Amino acid sequence: MRSNIFETFIGAIVIILAVSFLFYSFSITDNNTEGTYNINATFNRIDGIQIGSDVRLSGIKIGSVSKSSLNQTSYEAQLVLIIDNSIKIPDDSSAKITMDGLLGSNYISIEPGGSEIYLSENDYLLYTQGSVDLIGLVGEALFSVEEN
Numbered sequence: 001m002r003s004n005i006f007e008t009f010i011g012a013i014v015i016i017l018a019v020s021f022l023f024y025s026f027s028i029t030d031n032n033t034e035g036t037y038n039i040n041a042t043f044n045r046i047d048g049i050q051i052g053s054d055v056r057l058s059g060i061k062i063g064s065v066s067k068s069s070l071n072q073t074s075y076e077a078q079l080v081l082i083i084d085n086s087i088k089i090p091d092d093s094s095a096k097i098t099m100d101g102l103l104g105s106n107y108i109s110i111e112p113g114g115s116e117i118y119l120s121e122n123d124y125l126l127y128t129q130g131s132v133d134l135i136g137l138v139g140e141a142l143f144s145v146e147e148n
Contacts, residue, residue, distance in 0.1 A: 035085045039080075049131070053065045055083065062110070065079055065081055065108065091113070097130055
């Protein structure tokens, strides 16, 4: 009987700790979309990009990927990027998918243009470059050396 009470007490403590950790994780997660705006970008390949991937300008995180979908007509990947309102991106800027080191994750790097007109809610980044298939490039280099 004493053992059952002790096990019930320990179980209650575990449940309380689990609920508190869950509450804490939701409270520190940055799900706040106030003070942001959405821009769209179309890429031919988005290997390694997922919802939540960073959007960086000069190496500094200015936003994240909020949605990805496939254009059924052109078969290109369409991304929606959430950008901080304090960051104004010229409308002639370009975006490319870049790798963070050899084993790092991929992110979207924005190279600002020189225009004095800035992107606003639901505008499109016109100049994009998809991810590079490093394994494919290495394979092509190896097979081209063997042929010579």
